[in-house]
Amino acid sequence: MITSAALYLTVMLFQAGAPSGDKPIIDNERVSVWDTASPRAYMHDFVAVTLADGKAEFGRKGGTPASRGRTIVIELKDHTVAPLPNKSGYPNAFPRPGSKKLIENDRVIVWDYTWTTGVATPMHFHDKDVVVTYLKDGSLKSTTPSGVVVTNDYSFGTVRYNARDRTHTETLVKGSQRAIITEFK
Numbered sequence: 001m002i003t004s005a006a007l008y009l010t011v012m013l014f015q016a017g018a019p020s021g022d023k024p025i026i027d028n029e030r031v032s033v034w035d036t037a038s039p040r041a042y043m044h045d046f047v048a049v050t051l052a053d054g055k056a057e058f059g060r061k062g063g064t065p066a067s068r069g070r071t072i073v074i075e076l077k078d079h080t081v082a083p084l085p086n087k088s089g090y091p092n093a094f095p096r097p098g099s100k101k102l103i104e105n106d107r108v109i110v111w112d113y114t115w116t117t118g119v120a121t122p123m124h125f126h127d128k129d130v131v132v133t134y135l136k137d138g139s140l141k142s143t144t145p146s147g148v149v150v151t152n153d154y155s156f157g158t159v160r161y162n163a164r165d166r167t168h169t170e171t172l173v174k175g176s177q178r179a180i181i182t183e184f185k
Helices: 005-017
Strands: 031-036 046-050 056-059 070-077 100-104 106-113 124-126 129-136 138-143 149-154 161-162 167-173 177-184
Touching: 031 161, 046 177, 056 100, 056 106, 106 167, 138 177
Parallel strands: none
Antiparallel strands: 031 070, 046 056, 046 070, 100 106, 106 177, 124 167, 129 161, 129 177, 138 149, 138 167
């Protein structure tokens, strides 16, 4: 016979693991990223970004993000990598003009940034790995110091993991674009 205490413990252990049929949209040695509308407890510290309003929250291992609709949950694994020394001659990616720091603690720095059409960001160096959660539909042109240009289209809800050690500038060339950028310490 299963007691109510045993049933509760079984339910809590199941909720702390991956939900049945649910797979991360990004999974590597640093993070598991989930696109979800169903709140649950996570096995690691996490950052939760609500797509509807761009609000971000930090939660500790075993915690459950607030339920506010479709949410990107960036679960932080215990594999940390130190930021790279910046020898590029350019400033670090953040802070940058127009950016707003939402969260900073021992694991992450979370930024809210909105690009302005036709206005390039300063040339900058990414010293940290990041997850970028895009909140609008727009195209960003990225230009390296050597002049290599790549234009990427991002739509609402697109999520990208970008490794550190990149130098570039970005210009919004179509649509509008806002993102929540989670840098890993």
